[in-house]
Amino acid sequence: MGAILGRRRARREEQKKPVKTRGRRAPQGATRNAVVAEKPAGKGKSGGAPSVWFNRLLILLGAAVVFTAALKAVITVQSLPVQRISVTGELEHTQAQAVQDMVQPGLAGGFLSADLQQIQRQLEGLPWIYKATVRRKWPSSLEIHVVEELPIARWGQDGFLNHEGGVFRSDKAGEWEALPRLQGPKGSAQSLVEKYQRLVDILAPLNLAVEQLAIDERGQLEAVLEGGIQLSLGGDEFLERMDRFIGIYRTELAARKSEIERVDLRYESGIAVAFKEPTEADPSHVAGL
Structure with missing residues (x-):
């Protein structure tokens, strides 16, 4: 029993002894049991800085080379001639x-x-x-x-009109003599083309073709139909007047188409018809219908 107690005391004494460590000595006044350990040898915080900056420099140089090559390629392509x-x-x-x-x-x-x-x-x-x-x-x-361009009419002496009322010029006007001729003040071409197309549609069932259409500064319309029939259409209400003309033409005038010289539609009701000069057997007259 005494031997066992002796061994326990010896162990306690050993535990109280300071532990020797390698490295720097503990600062004066430090606890005897404190362990002072040295940092392992190696690089500190700034140890890898040169390598990082070198890598960045390489990246920048590479990007500059790529950009320069791309710019040079673009300039080269831009200057390539059209072959x-x-x-x-x-x-x-x-x-x-x-x-x-x-x-x-x-x-x-x-x-x-x-x-x-x-x-x-x-x-x-x-x-x-x-x-x-x-x-x-x-x-x-x-x-x-x-x-x-696809001309639908002649304009003035040497011009043409397309389907949109656009005016264009050509020195080959003689090739298109058969086209209808439209005439009007500056800026009236587009609206006149629209009126012409309406007239063409209205007269087609009667087998009457428009050869000329003109508008003056006051907006008054004059048309010449195939066969030389002249129509005085007046202003903006010419469509209503054309309806009246169609009705009378079918019932009264179609049979005498070749005799008609002029039709005046500028009346509130009815129309005035002038016939061509008569032969000896057919006296001339002007009819109000």
């Missing part, structure tokens, strides 16, 4: 070579630098071109599709 110009469409009055010659100055800057909208406007300024479509085809071609 082929194709012109398509049903061309009767426009030469494909004339179209190509017109667009050449706009291609001086290269394939990508060409202003396609400006080229389109220039082409649509040509006499017989109603609409032009211009597009790039990679890598060095330009495709142009042309829709020519």
Whole structure:
């Protein structure tokens, strides 16, 4: 029993002894049992800074190289010349070579630098071109599709009108002598085309064609039909007057179509008809119907 107690005392004494450690000595006044451990050898907080900055520099240099190469490629592509110009469409009055010659100055800057909208406007300024479509085809071609004007009437002495009332000029007016002629003050073309188309629709069931239609500064309409029949239509209410004319023409005038010289529709009710000069067997007269 005494031996066992002796061993326990010895263990307690050993536990009270300070523990020796490697490294720096404990500061003066520190607890005897405190353990002072040295930091393991190695890099501190700033130990990896040079490597991080070097990596960043490499990334920046790489990005600069890529950007420079891309910019150089874009500049190179922009300056590439247009090597082929194709012109398509049903061309009767426009030469494909004339179209190509017109667009050449706009291609001086290269394939990508060409202003396609400006080229389109220039082409649509040509006499017989109603609409032009211009597009790039990679890598060095330009495709142009042309829709020519379709004249529905002559305008004045040397002009033409399209279906929208647009006026265009041409030195080939002689080829279109059979077209009806429209005449009016400046700015009246579009509204006159609309009136002309209405008249054509109204007179078609009667087999009467409009050869001329004119409007003056006061808005008064005068028409000449096939066979030389002159119609005085008046102003804006000419559609109502035409309804009256159709009824009377069918019942009274159709049988004498070749004799009619002039019909005046400018009356509130009825019309006035002047017939052509008579032969000896057919005295002339003016009828009020």
